[in-house]
Amino acid sequence: MSYTELTVWTRGIIMDKEGRDIVNSISASARLEGKFAQAMENYVDNPDRTNAPTRKYCRLSDNVLENELTYENEKPNIVVLVEGTMVKGWDYMRGMPPGGTLVINTHYTPEYMIRFVPGPERLAQLVCVDAAKLADHKWLYYRLGQLGLDRLSTEGAAERSKAIAPDIAAPLIAAVVKSTGIVKRETIEPMIANKKAFQMALGELHIMPLKPVAA
């Protein structure tokens, strides 16, 4: 039986939707592929605040999810950092079983970034993708403008853009799909709004294979 946990760490409000798009699209794809899957936001992180770290979760299984009502992913196999500086400051590697994958949105290389990762010995691979460059250099500026009016919380707020992954989420989803095979590319690609960034990312990932320490 296969069971996978994916945890996305993102920045409250300004990159909240990006994090949500990642877990929602992967969960929806897994269900299309006949798996049991669930996507949710961390209940306590929301209502979020600007820039505060918030978590989004996805759980995939061949069997019905019996832990559907638990708040957090305790043993994430895959961790995504939607914003590069999140690599420092808190233990996003907590609970990761050996053989995990860490995906970071950064213009740095994995060789440079690994020094900041807490507990890197559990990783089977460190994946770096310059999502901001691949998607749209200016995305943060217009996103902040969009969010200027409702910056108290994004929980349940109206999304101005209904599109899934119109910007930096697209390359990050590509990075997760290519490096882990969590869902098939053919399943998820039709859902992604920014197909160009998704496709470019598939060819521009920096994957650093590692030898995880056995449990």
Next chain:
Amino acid sequence: MATTVTSSTKKKTVRMNGCVASAQAAKYADVDVITAYPIRPYTATMMALAQMVANGELDAEYIVADSEHSQLSIAHGASSSGARVFTGSSGVGVQFAYELYSPISGSRMPVQMMIADRTLDPPGDFGSEHTDALSTRDMGWLMGWACDAQEAFDNHLMAYRIGEDPRVLLPQMVCQDGFFVSHITTDVELPDPGQVKEFLPPYKHPYPLDPRHPVSHGPQIMPEQGPPLQLERARAMEGSMAVIEQVHDEFAQIFGRKYDPWVEEFMTDGAEVVFFMQGGHAVTARFAIQHMRDEGVKVGLVRLRTIRPYPTDRVNQVLSKFKVVGVIETNMGLGSVSSGGSLYAEACAALYESPQHPLVISFMAGMGGEAIVLKEFYWMTKKMTEAQRRGKIEKRTHWVGFEE
């Protein structure tokens, strides 16, 4: 009464959480007035409704009040004028409106209130305890808990139909656990709007406030007028039981989902010990019970779906079949009968007239809104089977997670 499904082509299944399911139900019920005041976790329901109104999907008056007290006051007024009203709250918000609960049921206004439970202060965290709504349980509101988003959606429609029935005319609290239902996304079947129209005709209050036909609502009365007024409200509550059963039958005929209005029995065939509980934790309880049944443990689940009116006879008849009943409280009844939660007293009172007299244990689990995990259900089952072997309980209340 309508029994045929005219068309099911407009039916669709959409993934949504409990909060959105409640908002959708209000939309399908074509509510006239919505009164809102934000508090987590039910806020997302009002956010969804605000979007529906703004997008022109729902033609309703959306009023943002300055507190929950005002929210329920406006709901009371709107209902008095004959509007179908939707409101809601969570946790301390439910408490802040407390003054209004008796007047609304006393004037027989079928206001509907969505509750997504949140602990009271302390701990005041976002997690779910049922204490917020349960503390109003004797105020004359129909009340029951859903265990998933689909059931929440369905309960909203049925509650309007029951509460607005001229034989009932009572307000309804349609409750769901914060997070465990309100924020968990599942598939929800949205019905054909035509089916909803068939099931839930437009609301007509018999004596609305209307300048063309003057009536008085809630006038000052003399003490001697009190007893008949109270008796009438009590009879309305009692009389609602037949209507509740009838409405559940009609709902099943039209929408194809059959709910027992009072209790859900899960794997109770041959069970000797059972859990007695309300709300979302039943989802995990079912998994735990399946696993324990595989190992030969004779355990089952009785989930209370309606607590007001309380189905005393039904609970007596169902729970009498078992040797041990483990009440999972998810509410605080400080200094109560069991020094645990308040559901224990309800279970015991129903069982008092039972010749079988099963043993009853109260489990304080999921407090602060903690998830009740599989191993805790196994632990509680062990306590029940031990009591069965011993022929008596070890103690009335166990705090799960604090004992060996």
